[in-house]
Every structure is written in structure tokens, then in C-alpha cells.
Amino acid sequence: MPQLTGLHLYPVKSTYRLSPRSAAVEPWGLAGDRRWMLVDDRGRAVTQRDEPLLARYRATPAPDGGLVMTGPDGAAIEIAVPSVADGDPHAEVEIFGTVFGAAEAAKEARLWFAERLGDVRLVHLDRPRTSRPIKEKYRLPGETVSMADGFPLLLTTTASLAELNRRIAADHPDDPVKGAPLPMERFRPNLVVDGAEPWAEESWRRVAIGGLTFRAAKLCARCVVTTTDQESGVRRGPEPLRALGRHHRIGQKLIFGINLVPERPAGVTGDHLGTLRVGDELTVLVTGPYVDPEAGS
Numbered sequence: 001m002p003q004l005t006g007l008h009l010y011p012v013k014s015t016y017r018l019s020p021r022s023a024a025v026e027p028w029g030l031a032g033d034r035r036w037m038l039v040d041d042r043g044r045a046v047t048q049r050d051e052p053l054l055a056r057y058r059a060t061p062a063p064d065g066g067l068v069m070t071g072p073d074g075a076a077i078e079i080a081v082p083s084v085a086d087g088d089p090h091a092e093v094e095i096f097g098t099v100f101g102a103a104e105a106a107k108e109a110r111l112w113f114a115e116r117l118g119d120v121r122l123v124h125l126d127r128p129r130t131s132r133p134i135k136e137k138y139r140l141p142g143e144t145v146s147m148a149d150g151f152p153l154l155l156t157t158t159a160s161l162a163e164l165n166r167r168i169a170a171d172h173p174d175d176p177v178k179g180a181p182l183p184m185e186r187f188r189p190n191l192v193v194d195g196a197e198p199w200a201e202e203s204w205r206r207v208a209i210g211g212l213t214f215r216a217a218k219l220c221a222r223c224v225v226t227t228t229d230q231e232s233g234v235r236r237g238p239e240p241l242r243a244l245g246r247h248h249r250i251g252q253k254l255i256f257g258i259n260l261v262p263e264r265p266a267g268v269t270g271d272h273l274g275t276l277r278v279g280d281e282l283t284v285l286v287t288g289p290y291v292d293p294e295a296g297s
Contacts (some may be wrong), residue, residue, distance in 0.1 A: 002282040004209055005158065006094050006192030012048040012122070013037035013147045014128040017185065018061075022277040025212055025262050028144050029152035030276075032061050035128070036105075037147045038113065038120045038256040041280055043093045045147070046120050048225045054117075069112070072233070077112045081242070082143045083126050091123050097146065101130040102147075129271075135292040138217045143261055150163065151217055151259035160256065163198035165175060168243045176242060177202050182240055185230040185255055186287035187222070193282055199248070201233065203287045210280035212273060215262040219290055223252035251295065270289075 008017045011031045024031035035058070037047040048054050056072040065081035082088035082103040089104040102123040104110075109122045125131055125147055132179070134143045135150060145152050165181040172179030184192055191209070193201070207217050229236050237244060244254035262273050 002195040002284075003191050003192060004276060004278055004280040004282060005194040006189070007278055008190055008192070009033035009183075010188065011014070011036060011055065011061055012069070013045065014051075014057050014225075015057040016055060017188070018059075022275055024275050025273045026128070026271045027152070027262055027264065027273065028132075028146045029148060029262075033190065034147040035125045036067065037093070037095075037123060038117070039091070039093050039123055041119050043091060043099075045093065045095045046117070048228055049223060051117060052086040052225075052228045052235055053233040054264055055228060055230045068141040069109075071112075071116055073116075075112075078088075078108065079109045079122065080262070081126075082106065082124050085126070087160060091121065093123055095149065097272060098132065098135070102126065102131070106217050129167040130164075134217070140261075141217075143188050146259075151195075151262040153190045153214065154188070154220055154261060155186050155191040155193060156257040157196045157198075157201050158184070158194045159194065159196050160201065161200045164240055164248070164256065168244060168246045171243060171246065176235065178239065183230075185228045186228070186240065188225065188230070189257060191260070191263050191276070195282075200252075202255065202290060204258065205285050205288045205290075206284075206286040207260070208285055210274065210276045212276065213263045213264055213267065213285065216258050216290075218292070219250065219255045220257040220259050222256050226256070251292070 007023050008019050009032055010017055011032055042047055058070045060068040067079045070076040082105050084090045084103045091102050091104045093102050103126040104144045105122040113120050132145055134145050161184055169179040207214050224238050227235050
């Protein structure tokens, strides 16, 4: 039986992970996952695609919803959670062409990041219920997402990583450095599952984990972030993109993992849908071929 063996969330988009043993699930993702992000002077998301060193910034959530942010230099700053309703500045921000509203953190946070990353601002998604709908062709009515790239959750499997690492090693038989296995952290998942067959997750259309159910909305196409060492913030060459391009290209996309959307349990009306725990069993409820609604568009 497939089993949940890893839970990860990223309080600030593109920064270092937290790996709790349990996590609450909200309609837009794990509680506390990617509710904050950095934006440039035009409001566009700043991610590891632009600045791989973000991997070395660590965010520790505070009980009131704020953060303690620690930089690679060891310096830290406490950041209060902002709210437009309480008078904090409103910001129009953008992720992959989608524009939505967020609340801008205090000036002190901007100055702290400016010393390290240049002209960037820290913003908070203060209205997750309504601010950012999932992309139209992939969503059901009312579905929203945090500041993740596109969907509430990303699931990967250890079996698919093992198969990908086998391919990488076979592609570099005479170079143990280039052929070295990659850790799962390169793919920045929320949920890691053990006990499945390689690539089986791509046929999962609906799954149950820990008493909750999830709809598989999309296969996850991978980008340059997967080439970044998540401990050092340094790009490490073409893998795994080279191997995915050679061995696991689906259409024009390099695929690893699936994007999930939580389903609301019957009788649950609030933001807390339930809790996932490491060790929860995964049950595949529906399987079938994946049909990309954007294919051919």
C-alpha cells in the first residue's frame, strides 16, 4: 500500500522547506505553504528561477501568522503579518501572467531584503479564499491556490525518483559526479509517497490520503529550479532536466510529479479540511489516462 513518507511546505515561495510530521490541509494547500513571496519592482514573483540563492533563506512561522526570516549570513528579522483590511499597503502582484492582490509587509522587511537581494518587496496572500483562482482550464468552481506556481499541492513518489536516478546514472557511466543520484528536495514537493510503481502517479486521477480526498489536476512540468542544490543555492548542471528530456518527456513537457487539489469533505465548512500525517496510507480511487486541457490550444 502506498504511504505518505514526507510532508514539506515553504512559507515563503522559493525559500527553504519545512518538513513537519503533520500538516493541516486548507482548500488552497497545506496550512502556511507559500502564503508569502518576494516580488520585483513591477510586482512579478521573484523565485529560484531568477535567484537560486533563495534556497538558503529560511522562514520560521510565528504563532500570530508572521515570520522570522533568516538569511544566508545568519541575520534574522521578525516580520508581522500584514493585512490590507487593517491598513497595510495593497500590492498587485503576478505569477506567470496571473495578477492578483496581496498585502505588502512593513518597510523594515523591504529594507532587510534590499540589502541582500536588491529591489524586492515581501508580500502576503491575506485573502486566500478569493484572491487567486486556479487557472481556468484546470479548476472546478471556487478552487483557489496560494502563491504556489499553479496548484495547491505537488505529489512525487520515491519510485519515480529511483527510476529517474537510475536513468541519470546510466547516462553518465564514466562520470560518478554527473551520474550521482539526486535528492527529492530538488523537486520541492509537498507530499512524498513510497510504495508505488515508477510513474504510476501519472495515472492517478483521484486519491485518498489520511481521510481526505484529492483531485489530480495536472502533471507537473519541470523547470530550471530542479537543477539547483537546495542546500547551497547553487545550480549544479543539466540534471535532472537532461534525463527527463531524454527519457520522460510527455509532449513538449518534462514531467515529474502530479498537482493535486483538495476536495472538501462532506459537512466541513471552514478552512481546515483535515490533517495529513507522515505514515498515512494512500488509496488510489480513480485511475485513467491524463488529458491536458491545454493540449493543442
